[in-house]
Amino acid sequence: MEPLESVEPLGHVVAMLLPGIAARGDEIEEARRLPADIAQSLARAGVFNMVRPKSLAGLEMAPLDLVGVLHAIARAEASTGWCAMIGATTAINAAYLPHDVAAEVYADPHSITGGVFAPMGRADDMGDHYKVTGRWQWGSGSANCDWLCGGAMVFKDGELQRFANGAPYHRMMIFPANEVELLDTWHVMGMKGTGSGDIAVRDAIVPKARSVSLIADKPVEQGPLYQFPVFGLLAMGVASVALGNAVGAMDEIKALARAKKPQGGQRTMAERTVVQTDLMRAEAKLSAAEAFFRESIAECWEGATTRGELSPQERAKLRLAATHATETSADVAKTAFTIGGGSAVYMTSSLQRRFxxxxxxxxxxxxxxxxxxxxxxxxxxxxxxxxxL
Known part of the structure; x- marks a missing residue:
């Protein structure tokens, strides 16, 4: 991965924030949400503007630069990386909204948006607006958001509407955060600090123009970033966080191996051949997965910038590479945890959190x-x- 400082214009600022974020890992996990001051520092640095269009004072960054920033944040602390990923990628909605509506939602250059794509709500077509009721799981980072969105099945006169292919028709409904109830349901084994509890609305009024279909609608913005597959972009974000977390786990096990001597032993863990072998196998797996991931992104970006579209094969390769990277990252984090031995099972060890x-x-x-x-x-x-896809 390229040095974070090489990512303009925000890399250097983000790099300065990371030591402080890493030092607060225990606090973030115990709070079960991202502290507001960290969210605001990331917002001021421009992290949540990485996908926002330039026409709305966003950065509209190239995908590999986006990956580099998310990877670096997750390497410092995974829950923070996850919240950065959700907030950054949710801003893709801005590219699909009418300009006047997008300007309302994204008026504040430091605003944060989040939400859930899954169509777990119901939107009744009332003519010029939808009346929306729903409850959505995995509302990551919601407590720090100014606007939240949720997918909803669309009904008209009591009848479920459908896409041209017969699938149920659904749209993302966008709400001011003060209209959304945040439910404390995030009691989980990992990514505890993301605050990914349920979000809910009841009979919320959403103007039709403040909704998007990432499947049926075409982006209003014409930059190459918005020719990228939306679901590929999201998968790319998840994989970036997973890879960063795995590299963080490797950093930590290497430091432990250099310092720790097993009980009754005279040599450090680093001097044991089995540790050397297992670490380097993990390093090779992780590097190979990341190389495939970056290659697939570069190919898609070339298609977006030169042809203005991507083939199904290119989109499939991106999803394959992102899924493989996420899966491999979990295997590597497991290896780091296993090598850590008995000390890794204690809550004081960051290796168990990485796992x-x-x-x-x-x-x-x-x-x-x-x-x-x-x-x-x-x-x-x-x-x-x-x-x-």
């Missing part, structure tokens, strides 16, 4: 094992619904 965070990342739908089936159908030339 737990890594395995929660694998459960995200964008990089879950079901993706292999989706991309396998594309690779084998079988009929495939590529809308979610």
């Amino acid at each position: 737990r965070d890594a395995h929660v990342a694998t459960q995200h739908i964008a990089t879950a094992s079901s993706v292999y089936e989706l991309v396998g159908r594309v690779a084998l030339g079988l009929p495939t619904d590529t809308g979610m």
